[in-house]
Amino acid sequence: MNGPAEPIIRRKLSDEVFERLERMITSGEMRPGDEMPSERTLMERFGVGRPAIREAMQALAGKGLVAISHGERARVLAVTAQSILRQVDLTAKIMLSQSQDGLENLKSARIFFERGMAREAALKATGEDLDALAAIIAHQRAMTGQPEAFIEADMAFHARIASISGNPIFAAISEAMLAWLRTYHTHLLIWAGNEAVTLDEHAGILARLADGDADGAEAAMRDHLERARALYTHERG
Known part of the structure; x- marks a missing residue:
């Protein structure tokens, strides 16, 4: 044969x-x-x-x-979804450090994902969820001037919104993307007044969630992340 x-x-x-x-x-x-x-x-x-x-x-x-x-x-x-995604943490961070295209693609994916999470949260958020988000914003405001702690609170705000979906895979994806981007997030805080802008935008997102306004929450989240993305590009350029 x-x-x-x-x-x-x-x-x-x-x-x-x-x-x-x-x-x-x-x-x-x-x-x-x-x-x-x-x-x-x-x-x-x-x-x-x-x-x-x-x-x-x-x-x-x-x-x-x-x-x-x-x-x-x-x-x-x-x-779990979290344990699975942790297995690619190192690979993802290496990809981001070696490729500007990879970083841009991840930021685009995050914006697309978080717009959906904001819509879900507007439809599903309970009073307890809204109180938890308000507490995170208050803590983040208290951390102004402390970049690492401020970023921790920033990540907690976005992760908490994803958790409102009730889908553990969505929550795990949110946490993973935030962790992969964390190295780059601190650059955003170098710009004078950026922390105050971030806090105002978080408060705006929370207001749309409290109103149950899915379209408004999605738009507020999109504008928030696009503003941060543009600022990052300018700072690095």
Whole structure:
């Protein structure tokens, strides 16, 4: 039988162990919170040495599937939207640092996403949600002149709006994008008066949410983020 060559590639033992351990988790044999079997048990079960087990465990930890603590057995983690997105944190930050296009694309994606989150929030926000946002703005105002704390409050405001959707994936995406952009956010605060403008715009967004005005909330969020984007471009130019 003729045909293209199909070489068989020998795989590392740790890769095989990783796949078997991964199946134990995805099949439900191991549940979130469960302790993984001991190294010795796994060595006997799979017929491999300790290095292969440890390397496979480290790979599982790198994927966010288990937590490894010194002196304790690895424990299975619950896979959430947040834990999934954390796995690409480093890759995303490297991309942003190496490519201005990547940063611009992320800022565009954030504006598109947060416009939708503002609409959702206007339709779903409860009195408790509105009070929480007002408290964040008050705290942010108190942090004027302290860039790191001010940015923390800024991120909390936007993340809280996303959480009003009730969709944990939306909340996780919001937190991830804010974390990826955080390195660049502090540049916005260099401009005199920018903190006051940000606070006024946050208050405007909150007012539209309180009115249940989806169109107005979306427009206010769009204008807020577009203003910040233009300011960033000017400052860096």
